[in-house]
Amino acid sequence: MQVEAYAGEEMVLNMGPQHPSTHGVLRLELETDGEIVRNVIPHIGYLHRCFEKHAENIDYPGVIPFCDRMDYIASMNNSLGYALAVEKLMGLEVNERVKTLRVLMAELNRIASHLLSIGTYAMDIGSFTPFLHCFREREKVLDLFEWLCGARLLYNYNWVGGVSHDIPEGFEAKTREFMTQFEPVIAEMDKLLSYNKIFLERTADVGIISEEQALSHNVTGPNLRGSGIAWDLRKEEPYCGYETYEFEVPVGLGEHGPLGSCWDRYYVRIREMEQSLGLIRQALDRLPEGDVHEHIPRRVRPAKSEVYDRTETPRGELGYYLVSDGGLIPFRVKVKSPCFTVLSLLPAIAKGGMVADIIAIIGSIDIVMGEIDR
């Protein structure tokens, strides 16, 4: 391989924990040979805040703000998973309006999250302009959320049995307005970034995740779909009535280089934003009447039982394992983070590549350290 020409002196290099391209505080111990990476050892835990210990010491609804703070880019989706798991424990059914609002917010949040992911990815690779376009659009989604519940990042929106606020008057129209002007931006991203020669060169042949690796490491979400596996929990194990919506599951096709490359993962996210727009439109069209606080229980006290529940967040399959001993506080809350599982695959896919490829790979798997370290 031509990479071998860049071999040289061996040394150990610490990348991070404060490196901007590591998307948070992640330290990578690189064993380099000239420009070639011989081994990568990820060191995580810099953002460990004992989420699971905290959760064992507060009541069920009190855990929700902590969930928001795990994956702070996609808080709506995080708290949704937890609320659904507790509702499953209690055997609680929510009304249609709550379900539709949850889908609406989860998809808006997915767009915001993918925009951040794509924008920062482009910047890591060295293209600054897409970042500005993405953040301009993301800002509009955050404005909608701020109008909805007062917070821009950490919403505490999905409660057990309902949501915190019904949508304000005029929210629907504003969301439609956002959608109308956002739709062309996706096409713009294609022109600006997707088929850019330099971007393709940097990503299309790098960081290949094979199907077998993906399954063994339990890689989920856009990263799994980038490897060509059409697997989306919204389709396979629908929650919140996703089975009644029409949408497609975009997968990587390997159009530019081998299947499962960084570019495939990136492009799945672009296509997913289109699907999310469709879902938001359908949710707005049907929005049934109802009281969003109708099913909120006065006391959340599930009977002695346990459940493992998973949902599809922008980063993949987020699982909550809840154990209840019949009390008012959870006996055990375990979080299976999608970023945690995909990061464990990093050494396998980064070995033998160039140092600069590490940046391309980390950006493409879209990790949030807050969720990995919990």
Place this chain on the structure above:
Amino acid sequence: MKQASEILQTLQEQFPDQIAKSSQECLQPFVVVAPGAVAEICAFLKNDPALAFDTLMCLSGVDYKGSKTEPERLEVVYHLFSMRHRHKMVLKVELPREDPALPTVEAVWAIANWHEREVYDMYGIHFDGHSDLRRILCPDDWVDYPLRKDYVQPETYRGMPAAADKQFAERAQEGEDLGTDPYQAG
């Protein structure tokens, strides 16, 4: 797709002595297996074409000390899923709280490596045969296992205070004058 009862039956035929108990009356049916046999059973579950549990969704530890309903023990819980057949299963291993150890399943699912490191880090459960059993979230020289129910938070870590400051409410309850009452201020 197989029902939980069918999967359980297959397991009982294959490993008659290793199944301690099982339950199908709960939300998600589970099987409790002997600690020593867990690697063997997992390998069977993955490789048997009719079961084909190709995904380890989650691997968690649970400490049942202080539970009102359960006897005191440690538990390792495996949530398995088969993407090929779309069926699920929960496998549990019960361990004593003193010197808990069981074989690793790293060779079956690669992701178990990190999950087991986390369980070791948080509960001190030893996974025999693990290739790299180090702490993962806490620093290497951290003392004791934080998610055990009888964990006591250290006062200091490397000379730095580790305990959180008392909350205002706590301090007020202890009778400290915080000077925040507008009626007392004057």
